[in-house]
Amino acid sequence: MSPAAFDPTAPLTPSGNLRRRRAVSRVAEYGATAAALFAVAVLGIVIYTVLSRGAGALSLDFLFSGAPTGIGPAILGTVMIVVAATVIAMPLGVLVALFVTEFAGERVTAASRLTLDLLNGLPSIIIGLFVFALLVEFKTQSGFACSVGLAIIMLPLVARGTQEVLLLVPGNLREAADALGVSRWRAVLTVILPSALGGILTATVLAVARAAGETAPALLLSSVFSGKEAIFNFFGEAVPNIPVTIFTLSEEGSPDGFTRAWGASLVLISFILFASLGARAMHARSLRKMSS
């Protein structure tokens, strides 16, 4: 009896080759799902480790007093450094984005986009070397130098994020402004920027979250400190900061230091995760507002 005989009553089930193809497809699907779960598991393990080991170190004393018991000065220093970096990078980033979306022609836009991408792809240690040569060599490390380094890291992030929201600003808003005879600068300041504000803030917060954990520039630009007391001489002295504190403690290799490093990691990672989650929520909200 030949297998090709057609039996109209047979149920439609796969056989032979088709079964194999189905199985391959099934395996591929499981593989992709497993990869995604694996990445989430790695994130879970890292965060769980930081939480479980860092929670023991946390106390009011740890958060507010200086080394060797706490990391108060480092927290304060990181806040100062990141705030100063934001003050430098945010206006510059917004201006660059404005230039690209409002003024530049196609070729200038392409050139500017390439610049921002290259800047974004630069290893942060190179930026550290650059600012070291610019501001620290023959002088002294300072919190300000670290801020400049972080600002260079933040600039492309702010500019690209702002650019994306500026492109989302509805065209009829611009046209309405033009039709009312509003000049360019007035339209930018009173119509375009306000409606893009949510997106600009999102981009800035994401850039802050990225900059707060950058260690390579801080190691070169602001790492010579005792961590015993807060430093307010922002322009003339190295300012204690969390990333360098974690790095030095992790290289020292004493169990007591490790505990403090886990505590500092917990402080840093919770700030960063909350900032990125907040930015994400803000982004979703501003997108909804923009589209309605």
Added chain:
Amino acid sequence: MSAVTSSRWLRRAPDRARSGERRKRFDRVADGVLFGICALAALLSAAVIVAIGYQVIHGASPAISKFGLSFIYETTWQPNFGVFGAGSLLFGTLVSSFVALAIGAPIAISIGLYLSLLAPAGVRGVIGPLVEMLAAIPSVILGFWGILILAPFVQGTLEPWLHDTLGFIPIFGAPETTGASIFTASLILTIMVVPIVASISRDLFLAVPREVQDGASALGATRWEVVRGVVLPSTASGVVAASLLGLGRALGEAIAVTQVIGAGAAINASLFKTGDTLASRIASQFPGAITELHIASLYYLGVILLVIGLISNLAAQWIGRRFDYRRLAR
């Protein structure tokens, strides 16, 4: 706002024609000023790149004039004797980054496929952000976790197992005692590369038009065959560009690698030996470098790193540019 201003103008100058004239002139100046500062900011961002190139090369100049190009392949690095060469560091950089990419790219592309084609909408909205969150973990924390948690596991479990099963291949040599090795560094770099490549490739796969995929399914292709025959071929150049961007990230990572790679000096065939990379050597020795030549040599490492980084970035841009969404939509 505009009404308020104009009434103030009116009060100050009853002659409306003249006030309009003045306002127009003011607007023209203000437009010019706004354009000026925006252009200045854009120029500044371009100038920063040029200045970075200049300063790093300038800082390296004593080492460049002393060692010349042989610095790139010489493998001796002895600060006490004033002899420097980047050979073993270049080797460590390339090996650790390529191993990271070899492990990370397939995982990341699978994640991209899962997020774009397989996952139900609700799950996608949870797992997508979680994978991106992986990129937000600071490298210093990842490195610290690497020394204390990952390295013992790698040294005690993973490396012996790989050595026992695949030990006939020289890259899987006998494990070291500490767990600090090029392999551990590669695993840490994998964790950093995966979210970058995954989120870009997810966006690429989402851009593949639905109709083309449905057409393939209608012809009887299974889900994997749709991916294999339609989705991957039409996004191949974009996926390569994404991987190159990930490679660029891995090449330049300094801190986490310093923490787990063990600062070895020699070139070893085995991945389980210690090594060092360009970026991590800068991070570990720059703060303590005293002699001018030592500092200049570290800057020279920076020059090499800058060149490799720019090449991988520009290649990613170039390949990515050839990937055109419009070609897909047609």
